[in-house]
Amino acid sequence: MPKSPPAPDIAVLLPSWVLSLRADRKSPQTIKSYSDAARLYISWCEAEGATPLDRTSLRRWTTSLLDGGAAPATVRARQLGMRRYAAWLLDEGEITEDPFVGIKPPRLDSTVTEPLTEEELRALLKACEPGRDADPNDLFRGRRDEAILRLMLETGARAGEIVAIELADLDLAGGNVIIRRGKGGKGRSVPFGPHTAKAIDRYARVRNRHRLASSPALWLGDRGKGFTYDALHKTLGARASAAGIARFHPHIMRHTAAHRWLAAGGSEGGLMAVAGWTRPDMLMRYTRARASARAAEEAARLNLGDL
Known part of the structure; x- marks a missing residue:
């Protein structure tokens, strides 16, 4: 044998x-x-x-x-x-059978992520403001971090998608950025408004003086370094700490953007297109925390009891 x-x-x-x-x-x-x-x-x-x-x-x-x-x-x-x-x-032929076929993953809890409040968002953006006598590094970091936060907040883009943006993907005049490769390899065009465009433009002007200014990457690290997902996680975490937000993680910006879109009257289809979701259940997962509050506000506007 x-x-x-x-x-x-x-x-x-x-x-x-x-x-x-x-x-x-x-x-x-x-x-x-x-x-x-x-x-x-x-x-x-x-x-x-x-x-x-x-x-x-x-x-x-x-x-x-x-x-x-x-x-x-x-x-x-x-x-x-x-x-x-x-x-x-x-x-690859390194083994003759897969020993893990059929193993079930752990059951997930049905967690609810509360979006950031308007007050928390304002505090987060304020934490990015450099002081009047800030040195060039503080000025660079402050403008970069504000631009990143505004772009994440308005578009709902994933942190990894934000980090991967290149200069060539950006159209400031048109208020548009191309996500070349989203989750699942799918790209999309994402619009943003004048406040975000202004923040990115202010960052771009100080970026021009960076040692790596010729890099195709939009976001650069301070002190002559590149900018990674870990760097984004660290720098935004520091801004949240300065703003007194203990429950912050980069992904909460995606939840917050989705809630604000629907609360402002945006359509579910439009939100799915901008955020890069292909299944309605993903939209519900990200927006259910404040669904009842949005429904109450909508009911008040409709006033269907007025007969």
Whole structure:
């Protein structure tokens, strides 16, 4: 009876998988999420003496993450990363069967994310204002961060989409930006108004003096550096802290933009087009926190009891 081939060293093969993900044009955020999940799982297996390509091991790891206080959505993403890795190993002929087929992801809680209030938004933008005697770096950061916040707030674009914008994608005069590659590889054209255009223009003028001004990227880091998703998360978190907003994360801007669009009377179809949603259930997920309040305001405007 022929012997089964030895299990591959999935830690050694990890760089090859990352190369494959890049070739498939996965977003930097997806690649990071998947590869981080694989590294965490491999490290856990080594510490626990567990067999990596084993259903029981994956379930034990998932349970350990949940027991450790990780959010179900985070654990779901971690598990998905490993399942994607196993599927790639099978496609590449490194294993003869996928051990994780049929494993169910953790059940997600039906969470509700409250949008930022108008007062919080004003405080957040005010936190970006450089002082009268600000040095060039503070001036640069302040104008950049205000432009980013206004663009996120008005368009509802994802943080990763914002970071990826290039100068060539921007039409300030026309009030439009092209999201070249949104989630799922889908691009779209996104409009914005004069206040956002003004903020971006003010940033662009100080950007012209940056050491990397010739870079195609719209957003640049201070002190001669580039600007990444992690940099956006860090700098906006610092602005929120200065504004006294404890519950801030970049994704809350997407929830807030969606709520403000509908509260102002915008259509659901228009919001889906601008935000890059293809399914109505995603729109409901992002806007349900204030759905009752919007319905009450709409009912008052309609005044259907006036007979």
